[in-house]
Amino acid sequence: MITNPTRQRALRGHKPIRPNPRAANTAEHQAVLAWRLTPRDKWIARMLWEHRVLTAHQITALAFPSFRSGRMRLRELYTWGVVDRFQPFVTVGTAPMHYVLAPAGAAVLAAEDGLDVKEMGYRHDRVFGVAHSLRLAHTVGVNEWFTALVDRARHRRPGEQVALAAWWSETRCAKHFGDLIKPDGYGRWRDGDRQIEWFLEYDFGTEVLAKLAGKLAGYAALAQATGITTPLLVWLPTSRREATARRLLARAWRELDDPRSVPVATAAAELLNPEAAHPSPADEVWLPLDVAASGARRRALSGLVDAWPHVPPPVTTSGEAALGPDSPLPVSPPPLPMPPPAAPRGAGRPGRR
Template sequence: MSITQHTPQRALRSAAPGQATPRCANTAEHQARLAWRLTPRDRWIIRMLHEHRVLTSTQITALAFPSYRSGTQRLRELYLWSVIDRFQPFASVGTAPMHYVLGTAGAAVLAAEEGLEVKDLGYRHNRAFGVAHNLRLAHLVGVNEWFTALIAATRHVTARHDNRADGSEPGRDTAVGAWWSEARCARHFGDLTKPDAYGRFHRDGRHVEFFLEFDQGTEALAKLAGKLAGYAALAAATGITTPLLIWLPTARREASARRQLHRIWQGLDQPDTVPVATAAAGLLDPHAAHPSPADPVWLPLHISPGATPAGAGARLPLHHLAEAWPNVHPPESAAHPSDNRGGADGADGNPPDHGRDTGTRAEQPHRLAPPHPMPPVGSRHAARPRR
């Protein structure tokens, strides 16, 4: 799957049967062997799967490995060790990539690192595999693909800078500072609105934090536009203005959505508290080396597509969106997400404390901090372009 392509849910029907492969049992002896087998990158993958439920082989390799081959080799080892599990949905056209979820041994490792029992994580093996038959699997994979493309492009920009002797290339401080899953967003904001994700992006001294609504073209546009009221209520309750990014599959659907969104947006009591920008996957250059949401495809809702000749000049790259909303300023604590990029366990990846959390760590010990979306520093050498 690629961010420039749209995969409908009907194309992912059920898990295809596969041949059984001998795997390690999750015993105490096996856990002891894993203590020296698992690398910081492996442990980061465990946390990412716990947070985001399912990641495909192409997504994991793009996030953390130098090539698809090296990534799949390591994923196979983790699978044989029962650290991760996998399934392959049936695809009506072509072959779907392998989809990975957290395995029993991986859950045990994560619980031990946190000083918890596996049950305290809310992990159950059958529940982890349940995503294979979830009717929203394509949507979940699509959201994860969106962030994967953003992070992969970010890592390649950083790698190009690291290879320059003078260190003068723009984008040297590019980083994705946070990536919250839909489930985490629901726990924090679900009484008012349910974003598909929360993120934070930093490049060339510019910072933007945002909520993401990922549209696959299956939802009525009136329902999509109606979500603005929830974001307005959240802004009023917290006193924080957070931009909303709406990603659509085609430019045609984006044009239709913008008309309905603009009408609802103007009717809000305080429209300025809900900055909105739209973009479409169809606007990405499919021939680019690493097309991603960071590209100049974003159009703030208050700017008309005809504001410049052909409307193309109004499109902004992701990190320039803050300039379209001069009254939106990211908190100082979010100033440099690349400074605390994940180590062996990953940085917590939390946005600043905005009063959004619904409970403290003491009240909810099983709610782990989100893993930092950037891979561990030790794996940065793996950011070479895929061949």
């Protein structure tokens, strides 16, 4: 404004970043990467390919003992052209560095799988397109949700046996079930001898809740087509929005032909204890839809098994390990030890027999 001109000091913005020299993606450079990249580096590359984008904090929580060690290794991977990075604009503070798969990293993954980069489906411009996507915050939020479970398992208490055994991205779920449902993710949590699997609907506070409730019909159709009952977890930002969503979800749930085929539980992010060392969706924040909210006790993620005794436990593959860069199982193309590839439509879901 003429009456209140912007001062020069306010125009400086963020501290300028000195450009780092990066290696060219040549055959010679890929030969050098053969002895430079560790199994953890390749696991991180597969995670980026599966889940599109991860922040520096998420990668650290998934694979490194400290933020400093993760930052140093990610800088090396960036210099070698294995990963790319960008920093979204935020109005307050500074956004964390966001990482995506770079051409050299894609070439390594393609070579491991015996594919050409084009056959793999990798395109650098499309990968970097997530930086300008209107769904960037939602994608990062979903990845943070699952990362919190991995972080909780990595810092389990003595005697605990908890692990995230499966994590499918939105893209992979759409590939397998996109004709009926398009969840934000699929996961499987193991707590001792208990296991629970689920589809995730992650609400960022922007979706029309009536549309969210309308998705139950698709999950019911999938259950009818496969004969498999899979719980649906709905994650919302606030308790107030959760209460509104529960009313709409309950109305749509009762109208299903077989409501028991779609077990639903809701939770709100604000119910997590911010003072806890590692708060996660595994905490006691879940409330089944068929339970009255007033006076009801919230359940832990593994405790939902008791709320739905009619849901059989998932059948795991032999030797299935916890999610992590030290997992003993080689996996391709999924980046994690997961259920086997999906059967033809209508023949059942991965991980069940």
